Amino acid sequence: MAEENKEQEEQKGGGKKKLIIFLLLFIILAAGGGAAYKFLVLDKQAEEEKKEKKAEKIVEEIKNVEELGIQFxxxxxxxxxxxKDADRYLKISIVLEVQDEKIKAELEKRLPQIKDAITTLLFTKSSSELKNSEGIEQLKEEIIKRINAILPIGGVKNVYFTDFVIQTA
Structure with missing residues (x-):
């Protein structure tokens, strides 16, 4: 009788081990499935959202071109x-689009401050930051923010680069 109880206890212990192994396998498979879902489905959604934002930005730029302001x-x-790896230089020509003649007059009065703000900003950039369109768009936004902060009433609508060259020494 004692031997039968021992055998029943060993069989129960074996069943517990099987159950634990089954649960671990289930957890591993569920985690793998979740990771696959994230990489396959959610990344595609994020990529589609990026494309939509780019399309919206293009439409906005087209509208801005239609409503061309005053150039400075x-x-x-x-x-x-x-x-750090090499001496690189940036040559850039900048034209600002402003809302009206008042703002253009204010830009002319504050031109040294504006040039200093732009030069200081450009010194902080690396060629890798400026090699793609996102980096260039970010630079344009930073220039607009800095110049509008200098002007008492803001008014810079857009920045155009008429010359943009990165040169290695």
């Missing part, structure tokens, strides 16, 4: 970039 040529800048 800030000038050409030649600055060193922050690349």
């Amino acid at each position: 040529d800030v000038g050409t800048f030649i600055v060193n970039l922050t690349d």
Whole structure:
């Protein structure tokens, strides 16, 4: 009788081991399925959202071109970039689009401040930041923010780069 109880207890212990192994396999498979779902489905959704944002930005740029404001040529800048592996220079010519003649007059009065703000910003950039369209768009947004912060009433609508060259020494 004692031997039969021992055998029943060993069989129960074996069943517990099987149950634990089954649960571990189930958890591993569920985690794998969740990861696959994330990489296959959610990443595609994020990519589609990016494409939609780019399309919206293109439509916005087209609208901005249709409503062209007053142009103000800030000038050409030649600055060193922050690349550590090689000396790189940026030559960039900038034209600002402003809302009206008042803002253009204010830009002319504050031109040294504006040039300083742009030069200081350009010194912080590396060639890798400026190699793609996202980096260039970000630079445009930063220039707009800096110049509008200098002007008492803001008014810079857009920035155009009429010359943009990165050169290696």
